[in-house]
Structure formats: structure tokens, C-alpha cells
Amino acid sequence: xxxxxxxxxxxxxxxxxxxxxxxxxxxxxxxxxxxxxxxxxxxxxxxxxxxxxxxxxxxxxxxxxxxxxxxxxxxxxxxxxxxxxxxxxxxxxxxxxxxxxxxxxxxxxxxxxxxxxxxxxxxxxxxxxxxxxxxxxxxxxxxxxxxxxxxxxxxxxxxxxxxxxxxxxxxxxxxxxxxxxxxxxxxxxxxxxxxxxxxxxxxxxxxxxxxxxxxxxxxxxxxxxxxxxxxxxxxxxxxxxxxxxxxxxxxxxxxxxxxxxxxxxxxxxxxxxxxxxxxxxxxxxxxx
Amino acid sequence: xxxxxxxxxxxxxxxxxxxxxxxxxxxxxxxxxxxxxxxxxxxxxxxxxxxxxxxxxxxxxxxxxxxxxxxxxxxxxxxxxxxxxxxxxxxxxxxxxxxxxxxxxxxxxxxxxxxxxxxxxxxxxxxxxxxxxxxxxxxxxxxxxxxxxxxxxxxxxxxxxxxxxxxxxxxxxxxxxxxxxxxxxxxxxxxxxxxxxxxxxxxxxxxxxxxxxxxxxxxxxxxxxxxxxxxxxxxxxxxxxxxxxxxxxxxxxxxxxxxxxxxxxxxxxxxxxxxxxxxxxxxxxxxx
Numbered sequence: 001x002x003x004x005x006x007x008x009x010x011x012x013x014x015x016x017x018x019x020x021x022x023x024x025x026x027x028x029x030x031x032x033x034x035x036x037x038x039x040x041x042x043x044x045x046x047x048x049x050x051x052x053x054x055x056x057x058x059x060x061x062x063x064x065x066x067x068x069x070x071x072x073x074x075x076x077x078x079x080x081x082x083x084x085x086x087x088x089x090x091x092x093x094x095x096x097x098x099x100x101x102x103x104x105x106x107x108x109x110x111x112x113x114x115x116x117x118x119x120x121x122x123x124x125x126x127x128x129x130x131x132x133x134x135x136x137x138x139x140x141x142x143x144x145x146x147x148x149x150x151x152x153x154x155x156x157x158x159x160x161x162x163x164x165x166x167x168x169x170x171x172x173x174x175x176x177x178x179x180x181x182x183x184x185x186x187x188x189x190x191x192x193x194x195x196x197x198x199x200x201x202x203x204x205x206x207x208x209x210x211x212x213x214x215x216x217x218x219x220x221x222x223x224x225x226x227x228x229x230x231x232x233x234x235x236x237x238x239x240x241x242x243x244x245x246x247x248x249x250x251x252x253x254x255x256x257x258x259x260x261x262x263x264x265x266x267x268x269x270x271x272x273x274x275x276x277x278x279x280x281x282x283x284x285x286x287x288x
Numbered sequence: 289x290x291x292x293x294x295x296x297x298x299x300x301x302x303x304x305x306x307x308x309x310x311x312x313x314x315x316x317x318x319x320x321x322x323x324x325x326x327x328x329x330x331x332x333x334x335x336x337x338x339x340x341x342x343x344x345x346x347x348x349x350x351x352x353x354x355x356x357x358x359x360x361x362x363x364x365x366x367x368x369x370x371x372x373x374x375x376x377x378x379x380x381x382x383x384x385x386x387x388x389x390x391x392x393x394x395x396x397x398x399x400x401x402x403x404x405x406x407x408x409x410x411x412x413x414x415x416x417x418x419x420x421x422x423x424x425x426x427x428x429x430x431x432x433x434x435x436x437x438x439x440x441x442x443x444x445x446x447x448x449x450x451x452x453x454x455x456x457x458x459x460x461x462x463x464x465x466x467x468x469x470x471x472x473x474x475x476x477x478x479x480x481x482x483x484x485x486x487x488x489x490x491x492x493x494x495x496x497x498x499x500x501x502x503x504x505x506x507x508x509x510x511x512x513x514x515x516x517x518x519x520x521x522x523x524x525x526x527x528x529x530x531x532x533x534x535x536x537x538x539x540x541x542x543x544x545x546x547x548x549x550x551x552x553x554x555x556x557x558x559x560x561x562x563x564x565x566x567x568x569x570x571x572x573x574x575x576x
Contacts, residue, residue: 020459024429024437075395080387099368100440103391104433107363110398111428118421125413132420133406140399141312145392149312152388171308 001042001275004055008041009033011063015116027097027105028112032070034088039213041066042275044184047202050271053192060120061131061187064113068139069180071109072148074102081152082235089230110139123191131187138183147175154242169242177217178210205267209280212260215253216283218243222250223287254287289330289563292343296329297321299351303404315385315393316400320358322376327501329354330563332472335490338559341480348408349419349475352401356427357468359397360436362390369440370523377518398427411479419475426471435463442530457530465505466498493555497568500548503541504571506531510538511575542575 012033018025041062048058077084077092078099084092094102114132121128138144151172185202194202220229221236222245236243244253261280268276300321306313329350336346365372365380366387372380382390402420409416426432438460473490482490508517509524510533524531532541549568556564 019430021434021437021441023441024433028429071395075391078388078391080391100366101437103363103366103368104437107359107394107398107427108429108433110395111424111433114402114420115424115428118417118424125417128417129406129413132402136399136403136406140403141316141396142307145312145396145399146309149309149389149392153309153311 001278004042004045004275005038007059008038008045008062008066011059012066015060015063015120023097023101024104024108027093027101028070028108030096031074031087031093031105032067032109034070034090036088038066039279040069040180040184043181043206043279044188046273046275047185047188048192049188050273050276051189051192051194051198051202053188053194057122058188058191060116061135061191062184064116064135065180065184065187067109067113067116068135068144068183071106071113072144072180074106074109076148078102081148084232084235086226086231121191127190127193130190134183134187134190138179143175143179147172147177147179151176151241155240165242165247169244169247172242173211173214173244174207177214178207181210181213182206201267205264208260208264208267212257212264212283215244215257215260216287218245219250219253219257219287221245257287258284289566292330292333292563293326295347296326296333296350296354299347300354303348303351303408311385311389312392312396315381315389316358316396318384319362319375319381319393320355320397322358322378324376326354327567328357328468328472331469331494331567332476334561334563335473335476336480337476338561338564339477339480339482339486339490341476341482345410346476346479348404349423349479350472352404352423353468353472353475355397355401355404356423356432356471359394359401360432360468362394362397364436366390369436372520372523374514374519409479415478415481418478422471422475422478426467431463431467435460435465435467439464439529443528453530453535457532457535460530461499461502461532462495465502466495469498469501470494489555493552496548496552496555500545500552500571503532503545503548504575506533507538507541507545507575509533545575546572 016025016029016032018029044062044065045055045058049055073087074093076082077087078094085095086092093105097105114135117131117135118128121131150168154168154172182203185206186199189199189202218236221233221243224233226233236246244256248256261284264280304313304317304320306317332350332353333343333346337343361375362381364370365375366382373383374380381393385393402423405419405423406416409419438456442456442460470491473494474487477487477490506524509521509531512521514521524534532544536544549572552568
């Protein structure tokens, strides 16, 4: 796993030069290269490996997905959204570069990422198009953006949604969080040339893992510290935000994570992947 | 020309449904479907036609470019950017839907547009990839976003650029404005299966026209009225923004437009396109 992370960090640095006008290149690079667990790109590369593909071929797509993730963080942290001043222990993008540049850095990443896939992938046009189709639909209004909208509209005083809390929560978790894990796993399999049943299997794994990860994240927001998470904590509760924890309480949330991780194991264990096992173990270990 | 515009308006409406969560779909559609001249999609379709292609095949790309244009308008109008309350005579996107949704609507369009090209184009994977390569690089940090950054940083009190005013202005006009005309014309030619020399010819035409269009736009900001333009006027001067008019004065700006339009004629006249001729005539007619 550390070998993958090192490789991703090296490639992210390489792919992102600083040119004219410097502020925007620096702003893009700032959030993308903040030290992180690189879960999504690692999972993309590992999915490619277990499906019999060459891991190196997945690197541009893996890095593009990390850029898309960074894009969503930059815009989520804006004053008009979640208004967060910290991210991964550092001042958030707009605190360093100003709001205008932060908005534009996010915009730029949304084109930089697919451009990277097009220009750096050593794959057939058919496979690249299949990857781009997953990428653009995951990033778009039916998934990532739709989830973010439902998330901000679920806050008290902002609500415009007619669904029940349970339905809204499932929609948010699926579309805001699970989506990027599913994208990483599916594209890894696509790059390896896997068949539709295998791609679907990766999608199911991503869905279980993504839901578990979001509930884990909500639990940590409740029980962890700023030092440990590197971002402001307790904000969800304060904002009256709809989370699994605010809806069902800590105990039920913990039980749900264990249930989802068990489901994820059922799908993935046959591949004997140390990396996937270790990611699942870590999530369970942290929430107790 | 009106036939093209009608077709584009019909397709833009068709391509953009309103689904859950509604606010974001409505916000995206609001700015994209504001009545406009549809210059970029018209030029994409006409470039395809004069290069011997089927105009219908260019429609998804033409509409995607109009969506990219709308995206840039939505984010440009935000309070942290140009802070404009009106666009095409109507309240700007964030005045109707709020800043959070306006930011996300722009983000969503940046994925929706290439997704449209992938899913609706009846073209070979090679041609679609070639179109997407132009699309993502035009929308990105080296072109559209870089131009927007230089534009906001050229304002008084915001300047962080080391170039001379002339160089900065050329950079802004090329990357912020000419880029989408070049993209429209080049992709039209690509879709028609034109060779590299023809694609380059369309790029040159787009560059000349784009610079002329931006100076025309700056002149109109000076001599026109809110009723005529549908947006706040005189803001560039007030903000101390670098434009051809603030740098060289109205007379030189007018002369430059006529010079650029003459250059554009030299490239395009051999194709006997009534549509291109009429677009060039209108620009010259309005500035006097």
C-alpha cells in the first residue's frame, strides 16, 4: 500500500506543473498534494491489479480521481457551502488563495482530470472513452453534484427536499461519498479489460465500502479531535446536518459500519487482496 | 442562421431535464437556456457544414460548448468574481438560486457537457476523443481558466501579474474569449473529418474573430445601455479592469475591430458562408 501511495504522490506532483498565471496552478496543486490516505487512487490501482491488469496503466485515471476528489473538497469548503477553514490540518484553499481562485481551481481540476486521462493513458480509444463515460457521469449532477446538493439542502433552514430522512440520507451517502469509490474500483476493472459482471462486482464493493466510509466519517466527526482529523469537528451536529449519527445515534451507526464492512468482505475476500483487507480493517479499528 | 438557432434551442431544452434534486437541474437549465445569440454553437455547426460534414452530427458538441459558455458566465457573475447581478437581462444565476447552487451548477455543467459529447455523438471513438481533447484543454487552466484568472488579477488592487499590459491583454483575450470560438470552429471541422490544415485554418479564423468579439464587447460596455446588453454596463472602467478600450481608447479599439474582421474575412470568404459573413457584418455594424 505504501508503494502505491508513494507512486501516486510522485505522479501527482509530476502531472501538476506551476505555470503562468501562477496563482491558479499553485492553488490546484495545493489541495491535490495535501498529504492524504489516497484511498481512491489506491483502490483504483488495486482493482486493476486483482482483475489481471497492469497497475501502471491505471495511474493517470487513479490520479484524475484524486483530483476530482480534491475539486469537491475545495468547493465544499467555500464560505457559501460548508464554510470550512481547515482541511487535512492546513488552511483550506480559499483561505490561502482567496475565494475567486478557489472557485476557479476547482473548475480547472474538472477539466484537468479528464484531460489527463485522455493524454496520459496508454489504452485503446474504446477503453479511454469507457473510463471517461464513468468519470463524467460520476462527477456530474446525477451523482457527485446531486449528492452535494441534497447534503446542503438537508441542513436545517435550507431544506427543500421532499423525501424522508432515511431516503435522503441514502441518496447523499450513495452519491456524495460512495460514488468516487465506485468510480475508482470500476475504472480500475475497466482498464484491466474486465467483463461487465466483474465491473458490477467492483461497483457493489464500492457501494458497501462507500456507505461504511461515510458513516465512519460521521462517527469520527463526533468522537475525534481536530488534531486527529485535521478539520473542524462537530460542525455537522451544530449545523443540524443530516448524518447517520444525528439520525440513529452512535451505537447504531457503529453497528451499521460493521455490517457494511462484513458485506464488503463477502464480495472481495476471494481476491485475497492484502490492500483491500487492510483498508477494511482500519475503518473498523478506528470506530471501536 | 435562425434555423440553426431554433434547432440549438430545441436540443438544449431536450438535453436538460429537471430531476431530483430539482434546484440544481433548474439552476443549470436557467442560464443555459437564457435567450442568446448562440454564436458558438452556430459557428460549430457552420464549420462542420463548410468542411463537408453533416451538420446534425455536430449538434451534441455545439450544445456542449454552449453549456461550457454558460458555466463560465455563472461562475464569472459570482460575488467573489465579477459580482454581476444581471445576465442577458435576467437576474444572474446566484441571485435566483443562491451562491452554493450556482457554484454547483457550474461544476455540474463542466461534467454534463463532455458527457453529452460522449453519449449523444454518433461518431467514431477516435473522433469523439479528438473532440474531447480539444474540449477539456480549452476549458482548462491553460486556456479558459487561465484567461479568467489573468482577467481578475488585472483589476486594480488585485494585480499579481508581471507582464506588460499589452501582453496581459492579449493573453486574456486569447484565452478567455477567443478560446470558445476556436473550440467551436475546430471541433466542427474535426467532426466533418477535416485534415489538420483545415482545422488550423478554423483555429486562425476563431482567433481573429475572438479578439474582434472581445474588443467589440468592451466597446459596447462603454457605449451601450443596460437595456441593450442585458447586463450591468460601465463596470470594467469602474473596476479599473484592463480592456482594449481602457488601454487604447475608443477610436483605436474601433479601428482594431475593423482590422481583425478584415483578417477574418481573408480566411473565411473562400467558403462563401452567408452565416459567417453575416456574423462578421453584425459586429462591424454595431460599433460604427
